[in-house]
Amino acid sequence: MRPATTLISTVGTSLFMPNLAGLRGDDPDPERRRLAVAYAARDWGAVASALASLPPTERTCGAEVNSIASLLTRGYAVPDANLFFCHSDTDDGRAIGRVLAAYYRRVGHPVAETRPIDGLQDSDPRRFRTEGLRNLAKVVCRLVRDYGPDACAINATGGYKAQIAVAVLLGQALGVPVYYKHERFDEIIAFPPMPVALDVRAWMRHSGLLALLDAEGRVPTSALAEDLDDGGEILECFVDRVEVDGEEYLALSPTGQVVHETFRERFRTERDRFLPPAVFASDKQPPKLGDHGVILRHREALRRYLAAITDDVPQVRSCRTVYCNPDLPRPLMFRLRGEEVQGTWSDGSDAVTFAVQSSATTDGQREAVVAILNDWLQARR
Known part of the structure; x- marks a missing residue:
């Protein structure tokens, strides 16, 4: 493995x-005494300066400094690597992030920045699971996307133990090495990325639900009953069920966030491998609308929406309405029903289901069409 030029550390x-x-x-030792005084005064710049006078392998410097020292010594990261510190949503987390950033800028790392993780705290276990770990996955995925997986490594030594599991999963999904140093270990250990990938077809098929939960945070379970029935056990791995004021909601689980972030980016860069050929412009057709009352009430808005899908998505030939329901709003998304790609339009009260005719001829191509339609929808949100 090449040395990382960007190191992302949990704190x-x-x-x-x-x-x-x-x-x-x-303390009789002047450097430790200086450090004690700076800490007591909550002078974080002085704490960083005092820490820089100690060997980075000394236990007093903390898990983050000790582990990064081991990483650098073993050549897992370049000496002047970019450093990003993902700290908890607590006063101590923010303060330690400031200390670490100042410390590493002082010792020669031009880029040493903090990334606060909303919801990552230990006072509310539900928020920790449903928001904190998901937001950690989002931030790490964004950094890996910005700097490239070949340039990045994750140091999962600091922080809550649950972060280690999420970090290892992220590494496997993103193709990024993950490192960890226990306080009793003499050196850091590596979790290299596996040479196999997760199933992108599962993500493509359920991309609408995952994108919706990513955008909205949580959605009532009752609004997604059909999608859950269709998803089976694999979808249960991607979602958490949360009760709020007596009603059950769905939210992305940390695993679901990792899978969604990973495959959304992979699909955007490799989608030509999955998608069927584009439809010739001369073969595209205007929307076919039924004459139900709901459709008549929203005919022009619905026509514009279906026409935009046909015009914007190269693989779509036409759209036609198949079902409508007054006073039953449904989230906007695209899904696969048997061998038919379906979408939902809603104005917040009425809902219309429509079929999307595309150039797809196989199950894999239809799943890819679902994914590109949900990507199109995400861009409109």
């Missing part, structure tokens, strides 16, 4: 508790 609180909190202001 814990061991630097403060117990390390710096255990120092004494009358």
Whole structure:
């Protein structure tokens, strides 16, 4: 593996508790005494300066500094690597992030930045699971996307233990090595990416639901009953069920967030491998609308929406309405029903289901059409 030029580290609180909190202001060692005084004063710049006077392998420096020192010594990252610190949504997390960023800029890393992770805290377990771990996956995926998987590595030493599991999963999905150093280990250990990939077809088939939950945060389970029935056990791996005021909602699980972030980007860069050929412009047809009352009430808005799909998505030949229901709003998304690609239009009260005729001739191509339609919809949100 090539040395990483961008290192993404999770951040814990061991630097403060117990390390710096255990120092004494009358310590006979002048550097440790200086560090104790700076910490007591909550002077984070002075803490970073005092830490820089200690060997980075000294336990007082904390898990993040110790593990990065091991990474650099073993050549897993270049000496002046970009460093990003993903810290918790707590006062200590924010303060430690500031200390680490200042420390590494002081010791020669031009890019040393913090990334706060909303919801990553230990006071609310439900929020930790439904928001914190998902947001961690989002931030790490965004950094890997910005700098490229070949340039990145993840250091999962600091922080909550659940972060390690998410980080390893991210590494496997993104093709990025993950490193971890236990306080009793003499050196860091690596979790190299596996030479196999997750099933992109499962993501393509359920891309509408995953994109909806990613955009909305949570959606009532009752509005997605058909999609859950169609998804089976594999979809249950991607979602969490959350009760709010007596009603059950669906939200992306941390695993679902990782899968969605990973395959959405992979599909955007490799979609020509999955998609059927484009339809000739001369073969595209205007929307076919029924005469139900709901359709008559929204005819012009519905016609514009279906025409936009046909015009914007090269693989779509035409759209036709198949079902409508007054006073039953449904989320906008595209899905596969048997061998038919279907979409939903709604104004917030009425809903119309329509079929999308495309150039797809196989199940895999139809799944890819569902994915590109949901990507088109995501861009409109």
